[in-house]
Amino acid sequence: MDDVLAYLEAGRERFLRELMDWLRIPSISSAPEHRADVRRCAEVLAAHLRRIGLHRVEVLPTDGHPVVYAEWLGAPGRPTALVYGHYDVQPVDPLELWETPPFEPQVRDGLLFARGAVDDKGQVYLHCAVLEAYLATRGALPVNVKLLIEGEEEIGSPHLDAFIAAHRDRLAADVAVISDTPMYSAEHPSLCYGLRGLAYLEVEVEGPRSDLHSGSWGGVVANPALALARMLAALKDADERVMVPGFYDAVRPLTDADRAALAALPYDETAVAAELGVPCLVGERGYSPLERVWARPTLDVNGLWGGYSGPGAKTIIPARAGAKLSCRLVPDQDPDTIGRLVADYLRQVAPPGVRVTVRQLHGGRPVLTPLDTPALQAAQRAVERGFGKPPVFIREGGSIPFVATLVEQLRVPSVLLGVGLPDERTHAPNEFFHLVNFYRGMRAVAYLWDELSRLG
């Protein structure tokens, strides 16, 4: 492996520069005004993949943003890995909280600041570097590799199922490799074997046809903002349990072994609270923090609006108010079922005098990979070689709809080898990536292809 590793070592500065160039493209998938940027981001990636020697590189259309596909299939008889990542990024508001502009990447103290630095462009790019290193030094990879880099992960991958169904043969593989999850901590290189699912809803509460003077009408007209608050408040009890009937029905209970494994990982509640800037951690009664984030479903309000929010006082009863809310799901909860249950419940608890509309925006299934999966064990060895210490097996509170789709549609086991860290402010202002893991991640992935080649 010396040749490949030396190539990676020698290219460090250039890899970083190329990544920074790519990060300058504001590929915000949820923003219609950035549609052309998203497309350009895909084209730039495709051009890069062609340049480093991948084959059949294409920017494939979907009904939304395109998918970048590439492959190298020159290792017949060896396993085929399908590498998944995404080139789209989250929105950047509130923009004023960014210390440097989100699309002007900057390195400070070994940290690379930019929207998408770690989620997920940085991690996609480290795969590119490893592919380049093998192809440049040996002219070949030890396994067959297919790349599927999508542009809609941050909006819930709405067209990915259809895309996978349409390209099932092309995407056939023995294992999927995804680098889009964080490590447990800077001291714990990690392999993730579980992801939560997602059910995302938008609720709108409508009252009077237009905003009303709160003096003239206060006392006879139901207040949509207050009605919304009441409906949201009814979603959880004081123990932070979700009150929606049926919500927990399909939840797979934690076994004693599960709980013991989670309890073995260090978790300093006080330190976490201090890092986040909250007075204390809060969550479902009867479960530890790790259990709550990895193995229990949750419900969060992601946004809230209605009436006047400008400076000073405006004395109105707002015509409407709305909220976005989402549930993180665990096996075996079904996103559609949960979305429907929550929507029904919201309509049911709505007070009189308002009209309620609930829309399901998107969903994703939860995933668990059995720990004895051979590819996962190969990845364990690769991470140990790349990071110099064995990984811990973790789960992740977030969702990657693609992984659920893979498991369902292609029946492929997945290896979640992510090298982000939990403090890197993904989805928030001042996202960054610890560059040390950008480089360690390259080593681990280089070893991964080596380890996987021995399975076939």
Added chain:
Amino acid sequence: MDDVLAYLEAGRERFLRELMDWLRIPSISSAPEHRADVRRCAEVLAAHLRRIGLHRVEVLPTDGHPVVYAEWLGAPGRPTALVYGHYDVQPVDPLELWETPPFEPQVRDGLLFARGAVDDKGQVYLHCAVLEAYLATRGALPVNVKLLIEGEEEIGSPHLDAFIAAHRDRLAADVAVISDTPMYSAEHPSLCYGLRGLAYLEVEVEGPRSDLHSGSWGGVVANPALALARMLAALKDADERVMVPGFYDAVRPLTDADRAALAALPYDETAVAAELGVPCLVGERGYSPLERVWARPTLDVNGLWGGYSGPGAKTIIPARAGAKLSCRLVPDQDPDTIGRLVADYLRQVAPPGVRVTVRQLHGGRPVLTPLDTPALQAAQRAVERGFGKPPVFIREGGSIPFVATLVEQLRVPSVLLGVGLPDERTHAPNEFFHLVNFYRGMRAVAYLWDELSRLG
């Protein structure tokens, strides 16, 4: 009175044109970017008052927007009336709901559409027309008149108390006349003898230092938007009673006579609900709609914000959420006391894991004028002469802090002779003024000076 009335009749088109010019000035007192417009609006009014023959016309500074003062004191031995109005207007958002731009006045079917058309520029302007008519036809008014037209009513008149204290002598009067309240209906010319007070608060709920990924952190971090919803939901019970301890302590109970008088006024709940576009009216259990709006305190959420409200899905736990809320008060509730009670309660019901800040933005006292006040009875005769039918005595759900200040600081009885109508969308998009009442109002005010002159 024929001379004065004929002058008003002949000037109709010109008065309307002049009002429309004045409405073009976007005097939004709450918007710092309109500070110069607010000033210009005052200057234009002052110039007009000078032109029609008022004396000692001044644009007097306050610590906020200026007050326009003018007087005509050529009737020694006769009563002095202090006319109060305001030249500032409410904000105009949501701007996209206006059918024509708020500051491009337009007459359609006898309705004048513009921000401020009825609240309160139209009603201030009809007073100007009457003063002009007397001075142009007779060179004199039958009473002494002082005008105080302020620029901060829509933000709660924060500097008016200090202004009145500083100009107490100049403002001395026997009666205050205010045209800033609606008539009961198009068929009911009205005199208002009661106003509700106001306590306006802003609450902010802070959680993590920045927005967090709801997958990675959902389950351990208190959600500020949900915490806010819970706090707001705790403010009222299912009977729409305010749950804040002590809230109703100072409320003067309705007497049987009060209730009978209110019950005598026609009120069609179904028609009101249809007009507003709501499924039904809602309010405090055990009270009729008119009782709830005129004689019972209320609590409304005026605005709500937090997290992501753009298109699509963003999976965050927002760092903060906030709301504006206000209580309408009735005698003998005190705005500071109520504000403090609500603030204390909000802090008390806040769930763990968040920090709560509550600020009192402003307040105003409730007012009741005894029905046997001579000036009120003179106004009754004037309205009957101006409108051709006797007025009903009503109360108003809104607040005019100035009136409370007058009663407290100057011990002056107030006549609330407003000619707006409840459907005119004050504070909302597409505000308008029924022009028929613009002209009838002029006649009534012309008769008012005549009637008041007989009291002295």
